[in-house]
Amino acid sequence: MAVIAAFVVNAVMNLALGLLIAQILGPADFGRFALGTAGAVALNTLLFEWLRLSATRFYSERVRQAEPWIRGMLDRAYLATVIGLVGAALLALAGRPLVGDPALLAGAAAAAAIGLGLFDYAAALARARFVGGLYLRLVLVKNGLTLPLMVGTAWATADAAAVMLAGGLSQFLAALLVRRAFADPPIAHETAERQTAERRNALKLFMGYGLPIVAANLVYQLMPFANRWAVAAAAGFAEAGYFSLAADIGGRIFSTLGAALDLLLFQIAVLAAETHGHEAGEEQVARNGAVVVALILPSAAGFWALAPALEAIAVPEAFRGHFVTYTLLLLPGLVALALMNFALNPIFQIRRRTLPLVAAGVVGALVNLVGALALAKPFGPHGIAAAQSLGFLAAMLFLGLRALTGPGRLRLPWRDLAAVVLATAAMTAAILPLRGLGPWLALPACIVVGGLVYAALLWRFDIAGLRTAVLARFGRAVPAE
Incomplete structure (x- = not known):
């Protein structure tokens, strides 16, 4: 806690x-x-x-x-x-x-x-x-x-x-x-020889494990960096500021949500693999992925619904009129990046086979570059924002195919994932009529109504095993219906 x-x-x-x-x-x-x-x-x-x-x-x-x-x-x-x-x-x-x-x-x-x-x-x-x-x-x-x-x-x-x-x-x-x-x-x-040998072997292991992840993450950092410079070059630093505020706020929300789960979930998977073997670690990673999706997907729908109210209430006046537009263009990519980092990457991390992450980063960067070249001229900075989302989506799809297909594919709890999609759709339908209210009414109304609808469905159908986990932690566990 x-x-x-x-x-x-x-x-x-x-x-x-x-x-x-x-x-x-x-x-x-x-x-x-x-x-x-x-x-x-x-x-x-x-x-x-x-x-x-x-x-x-x-x-x-x-x-x-x-x-x-x-x-x-x-x-x-x-x-x-x-x-x-x-x-x-x-x-x-x-x-x-x-x-x-x-x-x-x-x-x-x-x-x-x-x-x-x-x-x-x-x-x-x-x-x-x-x-x-x-x-x-x-x-x-x-x-x-x-x-x-x-x-x-x-x-x-x-x-x-x-x-x-x-x-x-x-x-x-x-x-x-x-x-x-x-x-x-x-x-x-210890003897100098033993220390040297241990450090050398450990460095090889750490580098082999970590460098592909570093390379992939670096690509994902350089893509927004290059896009911001492109926006600044095309339309000035003020336009880069509009782009950056939407990207930073959305990115922080999803990275914080995902990292909050990853702090606990990945360490649990590592402990399971260390204690009960590799298969137990992979099973835990699959369950973890469903939990991540169960948090990220409704959060994305809620952020989309709340963006106009958030702009009117909290965004500095000089940025208004730009925040919502950039948010809607960047949101698919931010969600894809969060799902990659916290649902897909752990699959390869638990296996200590992290090279596919680099390939996914290269695919994403190429799609981003081609999209920016194609969309910047007709749509200006907004085209660059859309190209960034296309790049992250392409990387996520590539990595998903590598993880979930073939003889070594991870077996995800598809029932839970489908339930998350349906529950998110129900939540979105419930809050859509509330978007037309004034900002100070729309913000709390959407949060309360959307939260209650999604939480009720999550609890009723024990989506991603979250009801069971809560009862096991705070009360007597009961079988899922």
Whole structure:
């Protein structure tokens, strides 16, 4: 429950933070901030993501006690990467007199990536040990620092690079402030030869597992980054700001929802595989996929229905009139990306066969590129947004075919998936008439009515086994009808 509480807090704070920074900076500077932030995320993915993935997949409470050298190796790898990235940031800043603002944004992105990488690594260590209270403390400290530092910096400087630096600093400080709680037992003295052999074998395993995932995730980060630059080049930074706010708000909602589940579900699958064998791990991944779809699909329908009311109530005035249009174009792709990350990718992760993720990323990037070239001229920036969705949808379909067809296909609970689709359709039909109300009435009415309809169907038919899980956790379990 502490993990779920942490993600609720994180989701609310991230949403509020994005809207506040957009309000203070305005469309043009927010566009610069969004471009720089996308660069920081891409750098974090390229340089630090393998650490997070390795911790999530190969670190546990058992490993912490029996093989503490694994954590020591990961810590040293993080430190070495930071040293290299600091050097790159200093070089970028040194080039500012020649290049101008892009060098400053690049330097700020490198610095922000250091903080983001340390925070994600610390969060992964807490996940792997199932220490929900520690994870909650980390998130609370981070948000307690992020809001005043980033908003205060935006207010004082109105500078995109300075706000990025404040964001990276807040995450770096949060991880440092709780570092003692992450400490492992001291590493026992071993011969240098054995330590070297163990590290070499572990690095080969971690790299073979993590690098394909990193490559795929990097492609998925570079696609929006390139699209934002294309929008800025075609229509200016203000238009890139409109595009970025819709992409960031929608992306944060779905990534937060999916990650909240993934924090628990993937570790349960890893534990099942470690305890009961590979087949048990795959069965758990299949059940996990149904749970992810049961959350993401109705959330997407609800977000689509609520977008006009959300724009009228919460979106800064300078962005209104653009937010809903970009949201509707980007939404299919954001949903596809969430389903890939949290329902399909774990299939290949539990098998330790992650190369298909790279192929899916390449397919998505090619479709995005072709779509942008075909749609940008007749439809302008809106065509680029549509091309991004087409790219993510193509990648999801490719990965789904690889996972769910052939002799080694995963057997999904199709009854549950069909029930999710029907329940989501019923929920959407119930809230459609409410969209025409005034924004302050439509927002709560859609949330209450849609939530009640979907929850009732979920409970009545025990979709994805969620009723059984709730009763097992909080009361006496009964058989599904």
